Amino acid sequence: MARDYYEILGVRRDASQDEIKKAYRRLARELHPDVNPDPVTQERFKEVAQAYEVLSNTEKRRMFDMGVDPFAPAGGGGPGGFGGGAGGFPFDDIMNAFFGGGGQQAGRSPRDRARRGRSVKVRIELDLAETAFGVTKDVTFPTAIVCDTCHGEGTAAGSHRETCDMCAGRGEVSQVTRSFLGQVMTTRPCPQCSGQGSTIKNPCADCAGEGRVRERVTRKVQIPAGVEDGTQIQLAGEGEVGPNGGPRGDIFLEIVQRPHPIFERRGDDLHCTVTVPMAAAALGASLTIETLDGNEEIDLRPGTNSGQVITLEARGCKHLNEAGRGDLLIHVTVETPGRLDDEQEALLRKFAELRGEDHPPGKFSPGHGNLFSRLRDAFGAR
Template sequence: MSNYYDVLGVAQDASAEEIKKAYRKMARKLHPDVNPGEDVADKFKEVSRAYEVLSDPQKRQNYDATGDENGAPAGGGFGGGGFGGFGDIFEQFFGGGAQQGPVSRTQPGRDALITATIDLKDAVQGVVHPLDIETAVTCKACEGSCCQPGTQPETCTNCQGRGQVQRPVRSMLGTMMSLETCHICRGFGNTIPNPCHECNGQGRVRERVTKQLKIPAGVASGTRIHLGGQGEAGLGGGPNGDLYVEIEVRRHKIFERDGNDLHATMPIPMTAAVLGTDLKFETFDGEQDITVDPGTQSGTKVRLRELGVPRLRGSGRGDLVVHFQVETPTKLTDEQRALVEQLAELRGEEHAEGRLADRGNVFTRLRDKFGHRG
């Protein structure tokens, strides 16, 4: 069995706060919602088990003394080989199977994972995004005490605050006393005669709350933002868990993202492609001037430096790449058709025939590379 201190990566004399801090750090990395996988899930269970033992003063004392949270010597005494079931008998009668001392009503809250959907512009520029979520919050009426205001828990009269009671049990060794969890206080050592009306004695209620999430420039779909201590409130006024927000970026009608670069297709008239022109192009950084050179072909690209997506972990930005798409007119007036025919005649193209390009043709290059096999 793994040493619980080694599992959490703390010294044996670590304080309760150090143990809690180590657990939270490891739990964030290993939580199944954040880091799925069978091996990781098993490790998360091991870390959670170690924290459960070391965060409980009585369990930790038993573990330090015997290597077992319940105080039973590891591998020794009557629990060993030749004595058969005597170990189980002693555990039953001396409390090995029961919680040692009262348990706390205060329990930490669970972590939460939600999704925030944003526009591409927000991913490029960053944004403060409102999160409207339903979660558990500490009860304002009782402030997490679980009691109706003006009242407080009372020591359990059945177990006298110990959380366990003894009862006689007959066995082959005679009548012995067995230790079990108090059924009146359920092991807490106290009862709440007047539970809070707002939270029904839970110390927390569910509410819909709005949080403001600061999303940095450069995020992409799948990016997760960690908000420590903003998850669900714990039972009995326990500390909040953590909140993880996964970003989802909507598709844009013009721009497409590739890493930190943005790509866009700009249709241009055939005449502009032939003669050349200057155009205005609206970007996330405002209007930009773009020059179309005379003779521009479909697929020609213009790269606008540093107008892409900022690097999330680093400096600088990607580029904005504009792809020209030359549009051929489909409807011409008689006058326009006559002008085009005149141009074709001047260029000797009135009876143009389809032909492949010469040596630079892609098929020719492939033939030269792999050899003629005809």
């Protein structure tokens, strides 16, 4: 039996939204199950709620005014006994006239078949000098590229994608279920075309209908100066091509810096250790030091001790995206001879005697005391 939602709410067909809302509130207060638990009244309350749901929604109300009950089963009667459509039109034709796009709801379209490709992560090993000053590298990695045979369409030569016969190109299918409010229509992606609205009857033999193939490709990449171990560089739009000719993903280059035999990198500074003989440390000497810029001569001052640091400014790595460079810090270690011949030992004893060091008293400072003083401090602190 045809339902007139205007009559159910007791409003005119040209009633405003405010009038519809007031009518619903008045009836809801009278018919609410908490007020009238009678089964007949409860059914009447559900009718009122259903009528308000249709007339308070602009799209559903317009659909109802065109002769289609949104809650009626597909092909069922609506107001005036239209039998699924005004003036004998099929339900899908009315949906098409109202929503556009072949019975598809406004704002919905078949799922875009050209999806974005995956991003690719590539590890690239560099020497210290390459990370310090930058370098251009050829990087080879597996990826997905557009199929040359079908040019990304996924179809065999002479064929094309066809409209899905299950969803009629809408990319979704509808299902009517019954709830306490009446008939409810739900939609979901079409299982046959996966929401794309079209299918491939004759797929391309080279890409199996995906529109892309996998290959190893080589890219020339510019590595900026100052990158460090673990730095990631993003190359936008250089990754895998998406299915069906979709846009490329990105490439993320992860920098792996190889260990250097001499230098240790800490930030943009470089550190190294130079070991000098005891006599050279005492008398001073000229040393040849390796740097990233080549060999350099430095002067070792007389009386240099172990642990002293000689700094060569701007001999480190370039700053990433900034001007300037870090420093090279040279840590000095003084080497004491372990084995002496008789003549060397005699000369060294004579040297110690001249300096009064043949019976050294020893020098202690806080934090470097002897065993007994450290034990005393430990127990005395309690």
